[in-house]
Amino acid sequence: MRAIFLICLSLLSFSLTFPQDHQKKTPNVKLEDLDGKKVLLKSYLGKGPVLIAFWATWCKPCQEELAEYQKLYNEYKSKGFLMLGISIDNEKTVAKVKPYVKSKNYIFTVLLDSNSDAAREFYVQDVPNTFLINKKGNIVFSHHGYIKGDELELKKNIEELLK
Numbered sequence: 001m002r003a004i005f006l007i008c009l010s011l012l013s014f015s016l017t018f019p020q021d022h023q024k025k026t027p028n029v030k031l032e033d034l035d036g037k038k039v040l041l042k043s044y045l046g047k048g049p050v051l052i053a054f055w056a057t058w059c060k061p062c063q064e065e066l067a068e069y070q071k072l073y074n075e076y077k078s079k080g081f082l083m084l085g086i087s088i089d090n091e092k093t094v095a096k097v098k099p100y101v102k103s104k105n106y107i108f109t110v111l112l113d114s115n116s117d118a119a120r121e122f123y124v125q126d127v128p129n130t131f132l133i134n135k136k137g138n139i140v141f142s143h144h145g146y147i148k149g150d151e152l153e154l155k156k157n158i159e160e161l162l163k
Contacts, residue, residue, distance in 0.1 A: 048080025
């Protein structure tokens with residue numbers, strides 16, 4: 001009986017130390033836009049929910065995901081929703097990013113992370129990897145990988161943040 005009590009006490013203590021609704025602040029990193037201008041990631045935060053999608057031109061699931069995310073961006077941009085596509089293409093493939101974005105008619109903001117500084121700050125180890133940020137700059141949702149239909153859960157989270 002005492003052992004059960006100690007286990008329960010430990011679990012309660014752990015849950016108080018690490019609350020379930022903890023939120024991580026968005027790291028502030030300097031990135032480059034497609035025109036070569038240096039920008040701070042935090043300059044995009046604070047007005048509404050922001051979707052950050054880490055991707056690469058050589059990643060097939062990323063290509064499928066970005067097409068779906070473009071639809072979400074089209075649907076919610078007038079309500080204050082912002083999308084940032086952060087390419088992790090390195091110096092060998094980064095020249096393909098701008099032509100790729102143009103060929104797909106993507107209208108969301110694309111930033112370059114060729115040296116993976118932002119990816120390290122977000123603990124991104126593979127792409128695609130998605131983060132949803134609230135007005136306060138907190139990461140409220142994250143997801144890695146992509147299977148058709150994953151965007152539906154993201155859509156629910158976006159709608160909740162726009163309320």
